[in-house]
Amino acid sequence: MWQFVLRRCLLMIPIFVVVSIIIFSLIHIVPGTPIDNLIGPGMTKAHEQQLVEKYDLDKPIPIQYFIWFKKMLHGDLGRSIIEKRPVTELLLHHLPYSLSLGLTAIVLSFVLGVSMGIISAAAKNTIFDHLAMLVALFGVTIPAFWLGLILILIFAVWLPWFPISGSGTLMSLVLPAITVGLGGAGLIARVTRVSMLEVASKDFIVMLHAKGLGKKAILLKHILRNALIPVITILGLRIGWVLGGTVTIEIVFGRPGLGQLLITGLFRRDYPVIQGAMLVLAMGIMMGTFLADILYAFTDPRVRDQHN
């Protein structure tokens, strides 16, 4: 088991490098140098040259990349062109808001989705089943930002139960978490239901009946355990999706998280910030996928031996 964990850890390093190259190259493909924003009319050539040297823009791109990468390893991601603050500082300031939202949303998705899925499967083809699957479909198709706006309208404007925007309090976390979590819950509910039904029709389940186990024990101890395997796989794959959701939702709810940082950075063409934010988001996704993989290996013993 631990060999598996170690191997996955080591695998993350090359992926991280590749991702950083991609992010870096894409930003630098854009025509126009990143300091075009800073160069105003009336600036002397000397001053311009100073800026160029300061940001290493005269060097070839691969060299720029290595410089950036090296600095990154020391925790230096450059300075925001607009804010004039170190990017790392900005990231650390905004990260907790995204993290709290993301984690709450994932937990919500999982708990809500799995419960809906189990009950749906157990009450197959009843009204509850159809209703639950309809709600799940609803959760998957509804555009997240619109859901956020509607939730604000209903629960923050008409019924002033929650704050409209802001951060820092538990109350301000509720509506955004539901917004992000509902889509994931919908997907998980559908997958859980299908998975439960599929496992329930397997041979070894009938064998468990033959051993004299009761339905409840079979359901909770055997069917659920097996059925969760594909659910966790999906969760792992869609962790990125959840994180992506937080980006837009932060804008809707005015949460000062990474999403907001990224979007404002994009608008203002603040390249160091864009690179930094993208990198952290990519790292978040990789970590999430990694954790999901570990969880997957923990649940399904067959996977642990596969990689030997």
Next chain:
Amino acid sequence: MKNEGCFQRLTMENIQTSENIKPPANRWLRRVKKIKSNMAGLIGVIIITGLIFIAVTADFISPYSYKEQDLDIMNSPPSMDHFMGTDEFGRDVFSRILHGSRISVYVGVVSVGLSVFIGVILGALAGYYGGWLDQCLSIVTDLTWSMPEILVALLLVAVVGAGIECVIIAIALTYWAQYARLIRGQILMLKNEIYVEATRSLGATDFTILFKHLFPNAIAPVIVAATIGIGQAIVLEATLGFLGMGAQPPMPSWGAMMSNGTAYLFISPWVIVFPGLAMMITVFGFNLFGDALVDIMDIREDTLK
């Protein structure tokens, strides 16, 4: 049910074993029959047809022009004159939604079309020839698969720029890997089947085998995914529009409408509610249709993941 295990359920499959060797033609006939008996799919078809109709005839059926401003009646609630109210410039929301459908349909269809085109060609080649092409494709697919589409799209928009054409390209590049992966899987499965060997021994070229024989059988899950993909693309376009990266004013993209409306959430919520409903119904329609297609084409749900 598979014919394994001691606890065989008696089903048609293990009672009549010659069932599975039907030639492809008959499979399509059965599928047509199934379309008729699928209510949800029918609703999906109705919605999609309605959408296309609206997009085409928007100019004729809208009561007002989508850009005509009338500041006297700005932010007025739904009424007999303005069935969905007006926005902050006094423009009729209903007309703007009708016109907005054009952008949604245009972006949705073109971006998915482009995506499928790129994906299917690369995926089919990778699946058929294998080797380094396949390896490269696997790496790219794995990378894009777990990245959220909104982030990929944002990154591409940062590179390519804002505006509707750029959004189409960004969306196409976000999704192509999904289709490539699908068709690669299908081709891998099919290329080892007996009729491929037979055809090759009769002298058919790789090209013929790939496009004339493997394609029609492999394409089914891709069609299903593309249908649902159009819905996804429309939502992505709206999200990008909401973030200010999509179609530029005065073009009435649903996303942009909702973005502008956010400032007026307290005063005129209808500016946000109606475009969102329109989008939901559209995506719903595509999803229903896609689900019905899964049923019709006898595709197991796992192949779509």
Next chain:
Amino acid sequence: MTLLKVENLNVSFKTRDGVVEPLSNISFEIDAGEILGLVGETGSGKSVTAQAIMGLLPFLDGKVSAGRIFFNDQDLLAISEKEYQQLRGNQISLISQNPMTSLDPVYKVGDQIVEGLKLHMTITKADARTRAVDVMTSLGIPNADKVFNQYPHQLSGGLKQRIVIAMGLCADPKLLIADEPTTALDVTVQAQIIELFKQTTRERNIGLIMITHDLGIISHLCDRVVVMYAGNVVEAGRVESIFAEPKHPYTEALLKCIPKLGMADRSLHAIPGNVPSVRTYPHGCRYHPRCPKAKAYCMENTPEIIQVKNTQVKCHQFTAQWRTAS
């Protein structure tokens, strides 16, 4: 004392395209300390019979449509599901046919054996483990202690089959139903296990129903045998009698199929035709399309069970009407 009595059992299954009846009028008995063989080709309904006795039909979209099953004079069709759960794996145990799919892939095999023990007995975890390991060792599993901690996917088919047998034996049942328990095993291991079955049955005075298509096992192990064809019992009686003097044409043909050393005939004997599928059971006697002695009478009339000497046969040729018919 009659341990199990099956009376005119009819079983039906609900399928997507209608109802099928894979078993019609099955009757047989077994006493404690006796080994009964249930022999027949695939599709004869042997496994369905086992499922019916275990009460597993409702979980497979099936049900007993007619007839009775008595276990120790208790009507199994009249008891509740909860009561049935107390019997299963405890008093009546099933050793299933396909070991590849009978074990839960996410739990260690040892734990799966212990699960059954802890369910029906008050026993500590340590004692349960010891007992399980003992049974595993007696079945010839090497390093039983290590194997206990392994997962199904790590074991070969033969090992898995022995685990499934262990699950059945461990619980100390009164009636054991073994459905093709040795198909995946080497001949030597098979012999070992057959001996073990014989020993266990005699020592504990339990009843064993051995379901198999292997006539060799029947002759070595069983006291009585029931021959099944297309959902019917066609012949039943003591093994010696049936092997010496088979009455039903099917039994005759089956015995002829076994190649013997020094046979005059150099070619292998086979029964012409195929086992009919559940949807297309022939009219009248279900064996008549393949029977060398069949007459038109056989197609028109369903045979009844008749006592001929010391066996029971379901065949028209022992009736007066058949002799005079065309």
